Amino acid sequence: MTTTTETRIEADPAVPVIRVVREFDAPPERVFRAFADPDVLVQWLGPETTSVRVDRWDAVNGGGYRFTMLRGAEELVTFWGAFHEVRSPDRMVRTQSMEGMGDGAVLNTLTFEALPDGRTRLTDATLIESFEGRDMILASGMDEGVIAGYKKLDELLADG
């Protein structure tokens, strides 16, 4: 069995979309839960040096959320948005904004695809209002946080 845990981050040439593709050694139900259950989410989301405080979490169709990334007691950034669709085990669609960063909002679609041997391919597609906005997100160092977070999630899934 070949285990791929490379994180692919692609900028779509045609539309202002960032697509992150990552495989996990766990079935879709468990990977989905890692995104939907805030008690699991806080255990892996973001870079090594940060923690997550969930301020609101209502993971249902037409529910809202808000969470804050912390370094120690310092608040680094707050993300908030609405859940458009929460459909275990294969699909989650939500909006997202960064507090204090103006009026931009993105549409984020997570697809959890079952692979052989009980594995999952996650595709995380973020649709942004402009190519300029996408360039800003790509230049922000988001890739490091994404890659580090998914590595923590690997370990969490391995622990059961």
Added chain:
Amino acid sequence: MTTTTETRIEADPAVPVIRVVREFDAPPERVFRAFADPDVLVQWLGPETTSVRVDRWDAVNGGGYRFTMLRGAEELVTFWGAFHEVRSPDRMVRTQSMEGMGDGAVLNTLTFEALPDGRTRLTDATLIESFEGRDMILASGMDEGVIAGYKKLDELLADG
């Protein structure tokens, strides 16, 4: 005073966005309410020959909605989604899907801009996941429903 009630529907050349621009002879607070208050919304939304049944309506940040267009007792189409941001009088951001039409979701941003003489310019920008998806929406006859609905909204606003 020049009163423009032309509805402009534009396809952005760079990104898969449909932008509808329309002015109203009422201040932003009143036009905003026509989109946020379901009791007002049902009085104007859609073509002349249809009515609207609101199935869910929670117009707050991180709330959800669902409504059905009817012709007589016949259900024509159901739209549903989440409110990302509801910020009277100038901004509303929401997602939208059509029930039974697959997994597509769009991000819709309404901006209500105050003009001189107590008027409002509404910009309704819908961001779609692909240019193909946008072409399908533009070819669906959505323009007729939009133009007819805004004409009813003109009358409603004139009536106070």
